[in-house]
Amino acid sequence: METNFYNIFDSHAHYDDKWYDEDREEILNQMPDKGVCGIVNNAVDLETAKICIEFAEKYEYMYAAVGFHPECLKNVPNDYLEQLEKLTKHKKVVAIGETGLDYHWETPKPLQHKIFEEQLQLANSLEMPIVVHDREAHADTFELLRKYRPKALVHCFSGSVELMREAVKLGLYISLGGVVTFKNARHSVEVATEIPLDRLLLETDAPYMSPVPFRGKRNDSTKIVYTAQKIAELRGLGVQELLDITAENAKQFYNI
Numbered sequence: 261m262e263t264n265f266y267n268i269f270d271s272h273a274h275y276d277d278k279w280y281d282e283d284r285e286e287i288l289n290q291m292p293d294k295g296v297c298g299i300v301n302n303a304v305d306l307e308t309a310k311i312c313i314e315f316a317e318k319y320e321y322m323y324a325a326v327g328f329h330p331e332c333l334k335n336v337p338n339d340y341l342e343q344l345e346k347l348t349k350h351k352k353v354v355a356i357g358e359t360g361l362d363y364h365w366e367t368p369k370p371l372q373h374k375i376f377e378e379q380l381q382l383a384n385s386l387e388m389p390i391v392v393h394d395r396e397a398h399a400d401t402f403e404l405l406r407k408y409r410p411k412a413l414v415h416c417f418s419g420s421v422e423l424m425r426e427a428v429k430l431g432l433y434i435s436l437g438g439v440v441t442f443k444n445a446r447h448s449v450e451v452a453t454e455i456p457l458d459r460l461l462l463e464t465d466a467p468y469m470s471p472v473p474f475r476g477k478r479n480d481s482t483k484i485v486y487t488a489q490k491i492a493e494l495r496g497l498g499v500q501e502l503l504d505i506t507a508e509n510a511k512q513f514y515n516i
């Protein structure tokens with residue numbers, strides 16, 4: 261799809277991933293010319309948090325979220341909350357994240373709960389948004405979101421329309437990515453069709469979750485256009501109109 265679209269805001273990506281090691285700079289240098297106005301790169305631990313901040317310093321359109329992913333809890337230092345809080349003082353750190361619960365993997369659930377809950381508390385104490393990972397853990401994730409009522413983005417949302425409605429009632433935002441273009445993505449399509457437009461963000465989760473026709477290949481922020489095209493079609497909107505709305509939502513969510 262050759263496009264002249266602009267105002268593409270990728271609310272969730274991982275450009276520190278090794279999949280970009282060979283051509284990262286080339287890809288990121290081209291983003292503004294390809295219509296990308298913003299990318300929030302999400303950390304998974306302290307090491308990646310520092311890299312995300314380095315990228316945000318180098319590229320004007322990039323921002324960082326700092327936190328511990330539920331798959332990355334083996335060697336969490338005792339003072340990790342203090343270290344995260346220190347990193348949030350950087351002017352281009354816009355959220356705590358990526359954090360949450362993931363029951364697909366074998367990380368002990370009590371440890372996941374503890375670290376997620378502590379990061380929720382940190383986000384609230386700093387009055388910062390938080391980016392939430394919820395994989396096969398809807399009930400427990402939403403129990404904690406109801407308890408703490410953070411300003412939160414549930415990224416790569418995989419729940420039902422009913423769960424989306426509850427998220428909206430809690431004041432949460434939801435981001436959708438390439439999954440909405442997959443043939444078997446009934447839940448994502450239903451959510452995309454019904455979610456209030458002022459609560460919707462777009463994401464890649466790059467380098468993962470590439471939309472059709474790139475499924476299985478490396479993703480990048482320019483491919484959001486394919487996700488936007490699908491959702492715009494479902495909503496009876498123009499693609500650029502949807503990109504404008506979701507870019508504004510991302511800026512509001514992240515206080516950019």
